[in-house]
Amino acid sequence: MKTMQATEAKNRFGELLEMSATEPVVIQKNGRDVAVLVSKAEFDRRDARLSRRDLVQRYHEESIEAFAPLYEALAR
Numbered sequence: 803m804k805t806m807q808a809t810e811a812k813n814r815f816g817e818l819l820e821m822s823a824t825e826p827v828v829i830q831k832n833g834r835d836v837a838v839l840v841s842k843a844e845f846d847r848r849d850a851r852l853s854r855r856d857l858v859q860r861y862h863e864e865s866i867e868a869f870a871p872l873y874e875a876l877a878r
Contacts, residue, residue, distance in 0.1 A: 803828055808836070 804821055808831040811818045821827050822839040829837040840848075866873065 803838075805830055805835075807831070811839075 803826050805828045806814075806818060806821075808829055811827075811829050818827060818839060823841045826838050826840045826844065828835050829839060
């Protein structure tokens, strides 16, 4: 992962965008990491993974509600 200072990111914004197309770029200000720039494609991949995780969690919760008596009987 590449790192760029905030002032440099401002002055070289076009290059920053190009760098983010191949890997995330950490933006630092006063020596602290304050942001990470990722490509739209990488953002979409990460967002899809989160969406799937939320969907699985919802189905799991619905299953527990719908089949609670069965699960309780099996646990005995």
